[in-house]
Amino acid sequence: MKSNEDFAQQSSELRKRTEENLHQVKNLLSSIFNALQDLVIVIDNDFRVMMSNWKDHEFISVKERQGNPYCYAAFMGRKTPCEHCHTMEMFATGEIKAFEHTNPIDGQTHEIQMVPIFDDQKNVVMVIEHFRNITDKKRAEEALRENEEKYRMVIENANEGILVAQDGMLQFVNPALTRISGYSKEELSSKPFSEFVHPDDKGTVMEHHWKRLSGDEEPEAYHLRMVDKGGDTRWLRNNGVIINWEGKPATLNFISDITAQKQVEDARRESEEMFRSLFSASPIGIEVYGSEGQLLNVNRSCLDILGISDKSQIIDFNLFEDPNVPDEVKEKLRRSEPVGYEAPYDFEKVKKLNLYETTKSGSIYLDMRITPFDRKEGKSVSGYLVQIQDITDRKRADEQIHTLTQELLKAQENERQMISRELHDRLAQDLSVSKIELDMLLGEQFGLHPESKQKAIRISNNLQRAIKAVRDLSYDLLPLSLNQFGLVKTISEYCEDFSLRTGLNIDFSSAGMTELELDFDTEINLYRLVQEGLNNIKKHADATEITIRLAAAYPNIILRIIDNGKGFDLEERLKTLNYGKRMGLRSMEERVNLLKGDFIIQSKAMEGTRITIKIPYAEQKSGTEENHIDR
């Protein structure tokens, strides 16, 4: 029986070993089960948790772990099964399920897989549930999505056009690009992008594109033209980089519409060019000086005027050291005032001071206009612009005209005086004699037939009228009383006659003239000025009142002729002057020039006209010479 015992012993040992093996396997499986990263639970058809590895898992909150708790109590803290229970469904259908679930309590998201365990009759007896916590993954995905949304927003709302070009086509365009081009997204991606590029720029654009794609060094940005949907050319600035787009190299391009900017630039360049050409081609000499008066630039015309062969001759020349710029002009410039004047320019001074080499000599006449720039309030001058015109010829012509006019005036005066004397001393006298003789003939009692006598009386009367007319004419031509009674009385008398003749009221008075000994030329011209002034008023002014003031105020004689007539627009007057009207005022002005005086007209429509004439006189008063010495 030993063998039985042995067998028993053997089988007991075998069982023991087997049990040990089994135990080892179970322990191994259990530790594997417990070591799983994911939560695995097994639930029976009574919703009890039969197995789980939860004791080592912290990623899911478990409310009840003791024994074999109901799953709803363990996970949800409920006392009854959940309304929508995946496990219950599982037992009914027996189909494997996988889904994501976010626990509303802790906000953790899990990927859940459910696997049924069947018995022999294919009934589901247990469900293995596998939980994987995917909260972090989910959050990362969410963040990525949000990020993408942000980028999308940026791209969609960007003012710059953004595009991705690959294989000659536009793979992506943002709304800004559709706005710039006028084409829709679909139109833009429908054909090779080169077709949108201006024909002249196609080559360059493609070259840039391929170079950039091949990784060659490329300038970051370049300008190109495109033709927009409206057919207009638009200037664009493109800034591109190489990127990976859907696994393949592509270029990402940022497009700015610089059409307006370009236009402004073009306009500026054009105007700069225009100014440059104006500067160099201008017949007006132009000099630009710096803030300290140092010469910075000068144009050809200016060099020509000054007889300088080369610019370098004169650069660094100082405006304030120019002996031909009058001191008072320099003063004004220092006060930042713009100055315009006509003055002689003496090359001998230039040569004496050895300022620059010049081919010119003697002196010329210049029209100078000096404008300090940047004269804003409180700001100091940053330079001076000088415009120079050689007006020597004009000045000479002016002088000639001037001389001629004055000679004419003088000749006219002489002629008048001659005719006047001739009329007065000869013609009038002869007529008088004839009349006397006729009268005497009439006085003789004999011989004349009554009819002839009547005739003779008529002739005598006609003669008398003729004498009077000749005398008036003579007086009009020359106030013979000027020598006898002096200027003031003669003018006064003329005013009276004029007033009687025209019905205009004339208020004349003088001051300081009685002791004055003026030469005949000055007197006759002052008289003529009054005469012409009054006749002008009569002809043009529609005035009723005239005021004339004649006053000596050393060193000037001042004559004012003021009327209350309709006046005139001074600018209008200048225009009409060109048409030969109002020559009266002009001849008055010339006459004043003849006396080297000033002639000022002020006029206001419907108010009247004021003429002020100032004539210098050198002579001192004879009677009341100053008898003390000024200290």
Added chain:
Amino acid sequence: MEQKKTILIVDDHPLFREGLKTIIGHKAGYEVAGEAGTGSEAIRMARKLKPDLVLLDIALPDQNGIQLASEIKTILPNTYIMIISMHSKVNYIADAFQAGATGYVVKDSASERLIQGIEAVLRGEYFLDSSVSHKVVQKLMQFPDKEAKITDAAYDTLTSREQEIMVLLGDGISINQIAEKLFISPKTVENHRTNIMHKLNIHTSHELVRYAVKLGLIDVDLWKE
């Protein structure tokens, strides 16, 4: 028989002298004792002839008839002078009478009037050609204030320097600026101003400006607003 009154005719116009001679010759009681064509000749003849009446033209080649009248009047206080002139202006007439003439006839007058004039003057009366007398009367009526009006006696007494300074003061230029401009001391300018005010009988700067405006020395822009 009463002695004929002697007359000297002074006129540079020979034909006119002839005319006068004929007119006078027709009248009894007058004798043309001589004639002269220039001022100097007239003086010589007057001294020699001592005529009762000199008929004088104003426009003579060497001299003014009115001046000549006063010269003759000095030499021969008892000789009457009558002006016969082309001029009909009142100023001439006034001057002629001031110079001592007692008659004035315009040359285009009728010859009877000339004879009337000669008769009146020789009777010791004043005679004025009726063709100009109305002018003279008109003028006389306005003469006194007229004369005063067209000149300013007070201003006439100012020296050149004072005139100059008055204009500058009127223009509102300060004493110091005037001094600088005229190269004199401000004190001197002050003195001048005092003298000006004294001479013109004014007392304030305001009055000075008004005075200068009245005379037309300075400009006031009436239209400035």
